[in-house]
Structures are given as C-alpha cells and as structure tokens.
Amino acid sequence: MLDFDLSQFLPYQLAVLSERVSKDFATLYRERFGISRAEWRVLAHLSQADSVSVRDIHVQVELDKSKISRAASRLEAAGYITKKLNESDRRLISLALTEKGTALMEEMTPLAREYEARVLSRLGDDAAAFLAAVQKLSQDRSVV
C-alpha cells in the first residue's frame, strides 16, 4: 500500500465537493427552469454587467468558448438574451439579458442565495475562513 492518503488530497476533495454542490444546485434550476449548467453560468455573468462578450466569460470561468457560444445561442433562441455586434470591435459580440432574462434571474437569484446559505450554515464559524481561502486561490491564476 502506498503512503498516500486520497481523502486528505486537496485537488481530489475539491473536485468531489465541487461536483456534488454543482450537480445538486444544477438540479434545482434545471427542474424548475430547464436551464443547463453552462446556461446558468452565462446568465449569472450577464446579471453582473450590462454587456459581456463570449471572451469575457471564457477568461473568467473554466468553460470552453464553444460551450459558451452554444449556451448563448440556446439562451438567445429561448428569448433570455440578445446577441449583437460590438461596434467598437466587430470581432466581439455583446451578450445582454432581455427583459425575460432579467425576470428569470430575479426568480433564480433567491434560489441561489438560499442554497448557498444552506451550505455555508454547515460550516458555522469556518465559513468566513473558507470563503476567504477559496477567493484567495481563485484570484491567483499563477498557482493553479
């Protein structure tokens, strides 16, 4: 037997935990709104800014740009977002929420908050340290 404790191995723990959380949360909005995981990510990003390009999302999230492009197309077809050319740089497209999309996010946001609160409450006093650590790592692209 090797001297290696998987249950203590950070990348493993992180992957399992994250997948569990994402899958669980995804079930929520898939069942209620028919939104996929990639679509949720795109919507969430759009709710943060007026106008966002595929590239903006791509560099911030670990999602292939084709995945984002396809999610955006589905969202556009469903009437949740609009795609238009960015006139100052015509290689870019501007994604933006429609009214319908905004309304959707207004429905989904409370679910997100509620879900997050449920997870955080389990951490009790450690919650703050945990969030701080996650953000510390997330913002430091040089490490991971």
Place this chain on the structure above:
Amino acid sequence: MLDFDLSQFLPYQLAVLSERVSKDFATLYRERFGISRAEWRVLAHLSQADSVSVRDIHVQVELDKSKISRAASRLEAAGYITKKLNESDRRLISLALTEKGTALMEEMTPLAREYEARVLSRLGDDAAAFLAAVQKLSQDRSVV
C-alpha cells in the same frame, strides 16, 4: 442590474477553482503518463485499498459508474490493474493494482504531493481551516 454578486457566490467559486485545479493537475499526469482524469481517480482509489469495486468508487466520488467501468477497462488493457470476480458476491468485481500499476502510482504520488503543497502554500495560515472546511462539507452528504 440584479443584486447578486457572482464573485461571492460559493458554488460558482468552488466550481471555477476546482475545475482550474483539476485541469491543471490533470495536464501533469496526462502529459507524463497518458492517464485521464477518470483513470487517475480510479488509480488513486486503488492505492488506498487492496481491493475495490466499481461501486465503492462510485459512491465516494461523483463519477458515473459507466465512466468508472470504462476507465477501469482501459487501465486493465494497459496492464495497470486487474479485474476479477468477487467470489463472496459475484455481482461485484475486485479492482486491484498490478505491479506495474503500483509502480506507476509510486511515480505519480510525489507529483501529487508536490502539486498540493504548491497550492496549499499559497493559503498560508488559512490552509488548515480550508482543508478542515472542505472535509467537513465533503463528509456531510445531507447538505450538498
């Protein structure tokens, strides 16, 4: 604009961070050993116990059992593991590392440690709290 800060949203942060770490680490062993992410997970589990079933891995990791089954088949074909029937319950199979598989893990384990150390060092004093929180959540299936 909605009152929702994605950059503070735990499931999102977790997913991005975890994907980044996994992808980065996966590049290491894929390039050097031609091992996929699922295969690494299976190998890592086998290095923890003498004999493990597909189900054992399935319940512990968020991996579809078909994915595990296929990874196991590839690993068997490559000579890293063996599959045999569990005689006490013939529905189960016993996966186990071969000598070649053990040797592989002996090569990969230091890489894993090294990688983990690099990530943890960025956390400094928060490392312990972070690990504790991750494990707290991981072990509590009722929350997530």
Place this chain on the structure above:
DNA sequence: TTGACATCGTTGCAATTGCAACGATAGGGT
C-alpha cells in the same frame, strides 16, 4: 423453494463535449 425485488457492472445510443480549423476583424510595424 420460489418469486418479487434490489443491486452490480456493462453496454447501446443519443447528446454533449473539447479541440482544431475557419472566416472575419483588429493591430501593429514597415
């Protein structure tokens, strides 16, 4: 014992994915 039901690992198949390549556009440097 038998029969109804649960669990295990595998597989077929459709859907999703990642990757590379593409056309269109932009930004220098000369």
Place this chain on the structure above:
DNA sequence: ACCCTATCGTTGCAATTGCAACGATGTCAA
C-alpha cells in the same frame, strides 16, 4: 497602403459522456 500576426466567435467532427436498459447475481419474505 500593405503584410504579418493575433484575437474573436462559430462550427465540423471525433471522442467522451450520461442515462437508461440489460443480464447476472443476490436478498428476503411468503
């Protein structure tokens, strides 16, 4: 103005994936 190179979003395509269904095996109560 003209290359040369870089970047953007999309798409074709092969590979991977998730899901459901399956055969085989096990369990347990009638």
